[in-house]
Amino acid sequence: MSRRYSPRPTDPASELPPISYVWETPNRRPRRAEWDIPDPAAPGRLTPVMRAKLERIVRRAPEVMVKITGRTKGVAHLKSHLAYITRNGELGAETEQGATLAGRSGLKDLQQRWEDDAGLDNKRRRDGSLSINIILSMPAGTDAIAVKDSARAFAIETFGCNHDYVFVQHLDDKHPHVHLTVRSLGHDGKRLNPRKADLQAWRERLAGELRLRGIAAEATPRRTRGRVRKADCGAVLALRKRKVTPDVDRLARKEVLSEVRGGRTAKHPWDEQIKSRQDAIRRRYLDYAAELQRSGVAADHVLARQIRQFVKDMPAAETRRHALKDELSELANSRRRGAERGVDADLRGHKRDDERTR
Numbered sequence: 001m002s003r004r005y006s007p008r009p010t011d012p013a014s015e016l017p018p019i020s021y022v023w024e025t026p027n028r029r030p031r032r033a034e035w036d037i038p039d040p041a042a043p044g045r046l047t048p049v050m051r052a053k054l055e056r057i058v059r060r061a062p063e064v065m066v067k068i069t070g071r072t073k074g075v076a077h078l079k080s081h082l083a084y085i086t087r088n089g090e091l092g093a094e095t096e097q098g099a100t101l102a103g104r105s106g107l108k109d110l111q112q113r114w115e116d117d118a119g120l121d122n123k124r125r126r127d128g129s130l131s132i133n134i135i136l137s138m139p140a141g142t143d144a145i146a147v148k149d150s151a152r153a154f155a156i157e158t159f160g161c162n163h164d165y166v167f168v169q170h171l172d173d174k175h176p177h178v179h180l181t182v183r184s185l186g187h188d189g190k191r192l193n194p195r196k197a198d199l200q201a202w203r204e205r206l207a208g209e210l211r212l213r214g215i216a217a218e219a220t221p222r223r224t225r226g227r228v229r230k231a232d233c234g235a236v237l238a239l240r241k242r243k244v245t246p247d248v249d250r251l252a253r254k255e256v257l258s259e260v261r262g263g264r265t266a267k268h269p270w271d272e273q274i275k276s277r278q279d280a281i282r283r284r285y286l287d288y289a290a291e292l293q294r295s296g297v298a299a300d301h302v303l304a305r306q307i308r309q310f311v312k313d314m315p316a317a318e319t320r321r322h323a324l325k326d327e328l329s330e331l332a333n334s335r336r337r338g339a340e341r342g343v344d345a346d347l348r349g350h351k352r353d354d355e356r357t358r
Contacts, residue, residue: 016044019054019288022281023224025200033204046288054288055303057224058310061216065137065177066202068194071129071184075115078130082107085168085179093168094152096160110166114183129184132192136206137177142215144169144176150209151178157209158202162186223281226314228274278317285311 018038039045046054072078086093089104101107114130136151148169159165164183169176184192194202203219210217222228239246289307292300 016287016291017284018043019046019050019284022284023053023057023220025197025221026223027197027200044288044291051303053218054307056216056218057220058303058306059216060310061218062139062142064203064207064210064217064219065135066199066206067135067137068199069133069135071133072131072181073129075111075130078114079107079111081131081133081181082111082166085170085181091168091170093166096155096163096165101166114164128191131181131183132194134180134182135177136180137175138210138215138217140174140176142176143213144171146210146213146215147176148178150206150213150215151180153209153212154202154206155180155182157205159192162188162190163192223277226278226282226311226317228278228317275317282311282314 020032020036020038024032036050039047070081072081082093083089085091086101086107089102089107093101093107093110095101095110101110136147136154138147151167151169155165155167159182163186165180167178167180169178182192186192200219200221207217207219222230235246285307289304289311292304292307295301
């Protein structure tokens with residue numbers, strides 16, 4: 001009995017789910033760019049901009065970092081932070097008006113102006129922030145001039161119309177980065193309060209400015225690259241550097257050690273959610289690779305191979321708890337093997353002693 005095959009649709013891509021799923025940030029209300037909205041007639045069709053983004057992802061374009069490092073709470077705190085980012089006035093700082101502040105006198109004028117404005121802010125709470133401190137960074141080897149120019153354009157586009165700010169570039173680290181301090185109170189009377197969706201939108205904007213200046217850059221979430229573990233916060237890293245075990249490490253090890261000793265595995269609902277999401281992302285990549293492979297275009301075949309290799313090289317969907325469990329299991333096995341070797345050595349030693357006494 002012959003099997004019937006349904007004819008292929010005119011546009012096979014119309015049956016594919018949108019590729020944008022693989023680079024969406026897991027927000028409740030993500031802010032999507034207009035170019036990232038799939039075509040309703042064919043959601044699976046790769047638009048030129050979507051294809052360019054997919055190519056950058058699978059070719060592992062450097063990822064931009066936009067990070068809020070803290071908030072200044074008072075005038076003294078603001079003064080200390082500005083002194084830090086300018087190296088006590090040795091580095092020039094640039095404002096939203098394009099003016100360069102050189103030396104301590106320039107910083108003093110800025111501090112006084114922001115302090116005076118804060119005094120007129122009747123809605124500011126006692127513990128409310130004067131400014132928000134942000135770092136814009138790229139991996140080592142990125143052109144520092146392009147990073148600074150991109151940071152300037154990013155700041156103008158993001159804050160220039162409503163917030164005062166000052167930024168300084170640091171080149172004493174292998175990663176070229178810019179410290180951007182933005183005054184919390186806007187000219188419209190509203191205070192800056194960025195959320196997760198805002199940070200992702202800022203990353204996308206900075207990456208776009210870098211690309212305009214010839215720097216391959218991307219701003220994708222971890223899950224796009226197959227990573228599920230969050231980066232450790234600065235306080236935890238600082239404790240480890242001082243050889244102090246953070247509470248988060250101690251409690252995690254205690255929980256995993258209890259599982260290993262008891263021969264049981266605790267089930268957490270988020271583990272299945274992580275695995276399911278990663279399976280869907282990797283399947284989405286491979287679906288598009290298969291569709292590109294069916295075309296008669298050589299460039300499509302090249303991209304299909306790159307996509308498959310990208311998925312093959314993705315790390316295992318492993319949480320921190322899984323990594324700790326594997327680490328403790330390997331340590332226990334290593335100790336057991338060492339003990340067994342020690343017993344064997346003792347037996348061989350006793351055997352030699354018996355042979356000598358005969």
